[in-house]
Amino acid sequence: MQTFFNVTMLAASGEGKTTFLSSMDENIRNDLSSNIGLNLSLNPELAAKLDQNKERLKASLSKGTITCFDGIQSTADASSYPLEISHKDSDPFLVVSFTDIPGNWITDDSEKVISYLxxxxxxxxxxxxxxxxxxxxEQKTNAENLFRVLKPGLEQSSEPRLILFIPTKCETYINNEAASARLVNKIKMVYKEIFDHITWTSHVKSAIIPIQTLGNCSLMYHKKVKIDNEEVWKPIFSVTQRNQYNPQAIEYPYMYLLSFILEQHYLNRKKGFMGFFRNLFRELNYLKLTNEKLNSQCKSYSQLKVIS
Structure with a gap:
């Protein structure tokens, strides 16, 4: 019997939702699989879609600068990527479904977003x-809009939740501990309303995990551009090494959320009459040990900050 867990990507357009998901390529899946001793697989068509997105990211590094019009563009529809987890030569026992929802839905179709959450x-x-x-x-406005959908989305259930803040495009900001601390403090300040709410919500955990989305680039400046008849500030990056796609720390968000999901699956499976016997015969030990292993490895990443 399969158990399903849903992961929703929530952010305004241009924050890096689709770019982050595109990092879940075959290399990452294979690395995670060998790390935890479980098979991680995607539908071939969906895997090909992620690979196409990754090729667009690579292509953006072929010239001297990167603008918001390079790489992956905003999505118009929700996309789901069910990641199947199984033992070797067995059917999947766990499905982690990642859903990338369009950023404009947060304001234009908030009820649909709340339903996902x-x-x-x-x-x-x-x-x-x-x-x-x-x-x-725009960042303060984005944070306020997120809170408007996040608050009702969290209040509908007392089931354990995890909220991961993933700072993207961090190539310029995590070169040392001081710079990383400034980034974390800034996120806490801008998203204060959300963090305050999480503090009073005992079933919700949160963490901040910075990543370098592309590697080999650095921020030059921001420029106003017109998108959908609206002028917005967008970053311009210089490419420090052309044609070298080299994201950094991209695996840690996946490791952290998988650790959380495996822990929840373990706790759910050990409940009740059948759970007693599963514990007795140590059928669930692999879940507990895998969760502990992933959690330990995440702690080795000094930029990861557990908030609650």
């Missing part, structure tokens, strides 16, 4: 580090 065990919030560190006014 109600059914999500993990909510991933990518944050454009270049925008938040340069005090762009």
């Amino acid at each position: 109600k059914n999500s065990s993990v909510i991933v919030i990518p944050v454009d580090a270049s925008a938040i560190m340069n005090d762009l006014t």
